[in-house]
Amino acid sequence: MDRIKINVGGSVFEIFRKELMQYPDTLLGSLSTKVGSSDDVQSMFFFSRNPETFNNILDFYRHGKLHFASGNCGAALHDEIDYWQLPLDAICECCVQEYFRYEKEMEQIKVLKAAFEESDLTYDAQQVLRSRRVYIFNAIWKFLDQPYSSKFAQVFNIVFLLVVIMSALSFILSTNKEFRDVLIDFNTLEFLVKHSELPFFQEIDLNNSKEVLFSTSEAIKELRDIDFACALFFTVEVLILALKHSCKELCLLFLSFLIASIYFAFIVYFAEYKTDDSFETMQIGIWWSIVTMTTVGYGDVFPKSGLGYAVGTVCAFVELLL
Structure with missing residues (x-):
């Protein structure tokens, strides 16, 4: 037969046999050898597939190029x-980007799922009955780690x-001189009253052990900073999970810009701490940081130390990425 009939999901298509045999490594190109897959009475091959895109498949055999209609699902x-079993090099240049964009998006989705996938502590019934503590621990863990549980x-x-x-706001306000002394006095008083009955602090002589007291206060301050950093990271994770179902690129850009501004403000503040009162x-x-990243550059405030110059350079380059 010169022509072959192909039934795809109830829609019948016809194509010349010689056009199919140009590509013997494909599924349709090997139809002549797969007699068992055909209906011998009607000389028709049947495939239980969606016929919507099959015309594009046949055009590949007719013209040697594979095109896709715009708006087709990448997974389909x-x-x-x-x-x-079509060769990938047959995809026309105008459709290559659309085809491989799906692969890139899937890779990005896998990365996001791996980063923010909610893990779960699962225990069988015997383990739960054997230990009530395991059940309570699992419930507390879900309550603290999974916001939507x-x-x-x-x-x-x-x-x-x-x-x-x-x-975060109180930390920012604490850099003001009028708030700094009040906050330090309040935190110091609260700490002393709260821990005044501890044996460790009762043994410290405030007149003869100033170095010990100073070192202890610095260590406690560092622990508070670490705890704040952990809390901030958890908050960012919660924020990302809240935004993952919305595609508001403008809001995401604003948040990224705001976070970068605060980070650079924090770095440049301490980089210029020992210089004059510019910051x-x-x-x-x-x-x-906002003026620098928006390339406005008023010039009313600027760093004057070498470390400050480095921070300003990095800040300007980050603006290009955002």
Whole structure:
């Protein structure tokens, strides 16, 4: 026969045999050897596939180029090409980017899932019955680590987010001289009253052990900074999980820009701490980072030390990435 009939999902297509035999390594090109797959009465091959994209498959045999209609699902195109065993180098240049964009998106999705996938502590019934502590630990872990495990967990994480934001704001305000002394006095008084009954502090002579007291206070300050950093990272993770179902690129760009501004303000504030009073507060540092990353460059505030110059250079390059 010169022509071959192909039934794809109820739609009948016809094509010359010689056109199929040009590509014997493909599924349709090997039809002549697969007699068992055909209906001998009607001389028709049947495939239980979606016929919507089959015209594009046949055009490959007719013209030697594979095109796709715009708007087709990338996963469906991958399945069709794999099923019909078509060579990837046959995809026309105008459709290559659309085809491989699906692979890039899938790789990005895998990376995001691996980074933010909610792990679970699962125990069988015997383990739970054998140890009530395991059950309680699992419930507490879900409550603290998985914001959407229950309504109470959602409320807790919202409150926790507000607390971290307030902590960040209080840290920024503490760089102001009028707030700094008040906050230091309050935190010192609270710490002394809270821990005044501990034997360790009762043994410290404030007149003869100033170095020990100073070292202890510095260590406690570092521990508070580490705890704040861990809380901030958890908050960012919660924020990303809240935004993953929305595609508001503008909001995501704004958040990235705001975080970068705060980080650079924090770095430049301490980089210029021993110089003159150009960066008196972190608010001025935030203003400087925003002006630098938006390439406005008013010049009213600028770093004057070598480390400050390095921070400004990195800040300008980060703006290009954002």
